[in-house]
Amino acid sequence: MKKTLISALALGLLLAAAGCKKSFLDLQPQATTSADSFFKNQDQVQQAVDGAYAPVRTLGNVDYWVFGELRSDNTTFQYNDSNRGQESQREFVDEFLVSANSESVQEMWQVSYNGISRCNDVLGKIDAVTMPADKKNQFLGEVKFLRALYYFTLVRQFGGVPLRLESVASPTAAKSQGRAPAADVYASIIADLTDAAAKLPTKAAYAAADAGRATKGAANTLLASVYLTQKDYAKAVALLRDVRTGGYSLLPSYRSVFDPANKNNAESIFEIQYLGTQPNISSSFTFIFAPYTSGNIITGDATAPNLGIGSGWNIPTQDMIDAYEAGDLRKTASLALGFTDATGKFVAVPYITKYNFGLAAPGRTDTNFPMLRYADALLMYAEALNEQGFAAGGEAAAALNEVRKRAGLPAKVTTSQTDFRVAVLQERRVELAFENQRWYDLVRTGRAVDVMNAHGTRQKALQTFLPASAYQVTANKLLLPIPQREVMLDNLAQNPL
Template structure:
């Protein structure tokens, strides 16, 4: 692939913009590396590892929520009848109408493999660099984690995918060996995560906050095991994560406060900063109704249009919260008030914390947090017939708070496996709302087809603009089509449509 052939050049350009003399987050211009000196020193490796985080940050701005949240029954979009261009491709993701030529699908594929290629370059070079073993282990662990992250996204979205595990140094090496079977892809992911878990530290100093840790690797490994229905293995790993010093924040809303980044509940989060446009996040703007002007964002200098009105909470999502659940008000608003009065268009406000500069925010996006760990462990215990023990992780205090308690809700008491399974699924949906877990939870629990077809019926009843062909969900539709460009140039077999 063209992006892979020129990966080193692209990475050098990125590193000219993001050196690493300061903190891990605030990477200002510091170096003028050339291809001739690249991957020669420990400093080169460190900068390359920093560069491996950049695709995660970039993809976090759209790819992860588009395919992990908006594809589920949690969110949809605000229909923009004035603009029917590229934005329809995002709508098609929500409506299960995405085709193989969709730019959004190609972007997900190419950006993931570009990130994998960055990781391969580091892993292929680090062995020949002289540096302390502790640093070599840490960098190897970080990059193994990131490569697993990309492959875990790809295999869940596309199924069988090409395994690219070495640097691409010539045109002849750019062709893949075809789509590897899912089992082989998962074996690679598990191997990478075990490598990462063994080599990563439990925590870092403040200047390196946000780097992958042992807890992050083990949490993802547990999710991989759960996706593979290996609940005993997942539980074993999750119990180890619990020993690593995480704790629940007492106030749910404060978890997402940019003044409280990388807090005691955070296991892994994508790092953003408003100091430069390239480092900034923009979730507040993206998720605001495009007709809300500056009412939702408070930013009179940033206009609203096709980039806004995405990831809009559905009526089904609004109705899911129990009465009195504090998480609802912290996560979403049912509408906004402008000069005309109250406008009944809900929006995600979990990431609405103001702006640093017009159009730029510094809100991080949490990928894994301790509440997720507890909920996963509860699910694993219930699936292995240990319902009473599962309740412990839903109701009891972990570091000053409990999941149900801080939501101002009564403890869950059911122990019947089926009923508790539904209760845990409900907790995951509301606790982790708009954090890109819902779609993957539906698929791995075998509920996606039924839930999304029922959701489609409701959406068509509420929204006249939904096409008749939308939400015709089958097992084949649970996988995205392989981008037609990749089918053609890499001779890949297409997914059944």
């Protein structure tokens, strides 16, 4: 019987849990299985492929929103003057004061390369395993998609990074060849996604038990995002035309897109899979994004009446709140302006509601996190078409207005290519709010320095606790510092600070 992807991931967490009866002085570890002895049949390969998804879930819990959303003008943090333990971590990311010694930076680097290593292990061993060709192609496509996803995050955050494309079999082979140029990293990403798209099944071709796995449509959509980042608009348009005919569609209700009852729905192209009934693979965005002063009023968790340092993150900024047009149905589906406390007093600390759908168990929620969805593809398509040439009321406008119509808004009329650029970036901001896209949109469109400095001026007026050095954004600060540990151990060149 086939296991679902999420169940297989849970099983993977147990693979290293076996006991060890021999002396702890034995050099051969007994609690784990080596790659050489493990890859013997199709089931073992599938377990390894499932394990390559697990770091995506880890990154989705914190790192993706810290560096894709909190770092932008969409969100900030609720200042907690009673506990300053996180100040040097997430707060400094928000304030553009993050250093090479940041644990947050180190964690994203390390978890991403853990995922890459798992992909490389599969790619290095799968050819020797006998299995049907279509299943082997599926597994190859999945890990190439995942490896590209990990590298796409790394190259956009750090620039050139070590390009590891083979399994590391010994400590002596762990040292890299140094930071590859960003162009080489992008070339590897494009090669992986092109091959993945050729090998992966369509979403409709998967059995229900395999919902959530990478698909042909996911590979093409991610590749289109890569081309959009590189300003290769013709290739992005061609791929997105294929995605538009791939059976995806907008759901009638915006909020229902994120409802756990609708996981992997018709609008979903790729989403991070969480399972609320299991502590190690559940999500907790309701708790993380709730104001830490809200007790259990927002979370609804009677077993946890108080919140602490783990809450009060990704708080919508006033800039974000003001970005919505009057009548936009996405606003109330995505955020609240505050909460009413136990005394009946309204507390004006905004928070994200997009992922609030109740509890699956105390302390755990069942909400998946969207990474690629059809509305994103439509807006990328509109943007890429416009960059090829403005056409008033043309195909680009139709794609843009398809998204606006679902939000309850009238069609957007633009009169120039420049006006359309502004319109589509604005639409991406509100449609994809709190989905970790905003930072990357600002950087690739060349707006990050100006937007974030202006945003910083407004934040300093609102948040008087911010240091004077906060939000001094320059082109150098668009890339994160390479973790100091990696600089020292792998002799990597540091980014200009």
